[in-house]
Amino acid sequence: MSYVDEIYAKVVEQNPGEAEFHQAVKEVLDSLKLVIDANEEKYRKMALLERLVEPERIVSFRVPWVDDKGQVQVNKGYRVQFNSAIGPYKGGLRFHPSVNQGILKFLGFEQVFKNSLTGLPIGGGKGGSNFDPKGKSDREVMAFCQSFMTELSKYIGADQDVPAGDIGVGAREIGFLYGQYKRMTGLYEGVLTGKGLNYGGSLVRTQATGYGLVYILDEMLRKNGKDLSGKTVVVSGSGNVAIYATEKAQQLGAKVVALSDSNGYIYDKDGIRLDVVKEIKEVRRGRIKEYADTVSSAVYTEGKGIWNVACDIALPCATQNELNLEDAKALKSNGCFAVAEGANMPSTREATDFFLENGMLFMPGKAANAGGVATSALEMSQNSQRLSWTFAEVDAKLKDIMVNIFAKADDAAKRYGVDGNYVAGANIAGFEKVVDAMMAQGIV
Ligand code: NDP
Ligand code: 2IT
Secondary structure, three states, X not given: OOHHHHHHHHHHHHOOOOHHHHHHHHHHHHHHHHHHHHOXXXXXXXXXXXXXXXXXXXXXXXXXXXXXXXXXXXXXXXXXXXXXXXXXXXXXXXXXXXXXXXXXXXXXXXXXXXXXXXOOOOEEEEEEEXXXXXXXXXXXXXXXXXXXXXXXXXXXXXXXXXXXOEOOEOHHHHHHHHHHHHHHHOOOOOOOOOOOHHHOOOOOHHHHHHHXXXXXXXXXXXXXXXXXXXXXXXXXXXOHHHHHHHHHXXXXXXXXXXXXXXXXXXXXXXXXXXXXXXXHHHHOOOOOHHHHXXXXXXXXXXXXXXXXXXXXXXXXXXXXXXXXXXXXXXXXXXXXXXXXXXXXXXXXXXXXXXXXXXXXXXXXXXXXXXXXXXXXXXXXXXXXHOOXXXXXXXXXXXXXXXXXXXXXXXXXXXXXXXXXXXXXXXXXXXXXXXXXXXXXXXXX
């Protein structure tokens, strides 16, 4: 059995029930076959792959808090510190009822390669809780965040591990978490990113993942003789990533016609009015359904089905495995020619293979959504310097980073004879930097 297949079999055996983690590892290992086969003896001896797929550390803890009725609630909290070969652990916190250790391991594993692709000195980590912020009062969210941070604060630090937002963790949660970290440690340091602008946050961080997604999409289109102007775009989700992907796509001349949440999707033939979406999602914390109550050109459909909306370009920006083979086929048959992933692993493996086998342009999440964490790393730099850069400065750096990520994925794909396969290209390019650093640092 090849080294790669042997390691994948071990991962499945030793991490039972963690389907998403298996899926993420398999995709990366399949891409790395070419690279590993050429260096098999050296890597085997160093147990390089065994170390790559095993998190350096996982902390898991109890999070007790009191709800508005005076009832004590208990959630699970985690931080997966996956790989620190190229920098302090960096990656978001997810608060969602579906969170478990396997989900966070998949996200932490992806983060290692994504962070490497940014070219910035950040290792990979991820954390979170099965806490559901939906329907909770601000006080309940604060009570939860304070309890979560009381435990997490023991394991993080500006030069050690720097969490940020992800699903269910936005500006409000980061504020509560930061306040509690400062109170626990007495340190005013850049231990979290995505902070508010008046306490160490960076301009553009709010927009960064969505903007970065559209910057790399634009680059991929241009390098393939196409462009965004006049194209019809479908975006799934209606959270942070979806909103700012929509904003940038519209600025670059595309027409975004659909958005969703976990209840259903809206289709607006006249193009999404983002001011209405922001009011519903960022101010009222409401449901996407409410858009159709305000905008008469829009129709709301309950349930899944957003990928049946005809489009040129699809941007999945909600969650893992939200786009399956049937969805991929529907997109293709309705004329879609490009897909870029704002979410982490939103396409199933079968869908990804379908895109690649059918000549569609496809940019995987670990490259396409890296603008968020890249801008987080820029926030860390500003915190270290005790300076704040202008919007234009940060935006220009973000754009540059995304164009560079495209170039790295494109170049690695060409070097290994799989031109245009940005999945393989991103995995290989991300891996190369991490593996060099791991080999240089000895058996750790
Ligand atoms: P938000 O919490 O702001 O928004 C998440 C959106 O996705 C909501 O519309 C939510 O709907 C929907 N969603 C979440 N879970 C599900 C589900 N199980 N089924 C259907 N819809 C769902 O999160 P973000 O926008 O920050 O994150 C979206 C994706 O982007 C995630 O995969 C995240 O890991 C990834 N990402 C985020 C980055 C960031 O900087 N924020 C950076 C890189 C990647 P509902 O409100 O109904 O739950
Ligand atoms: O998945 C991700 O890259 C994020 N949620 C952002 C992580 C970060 O540290 O900004």
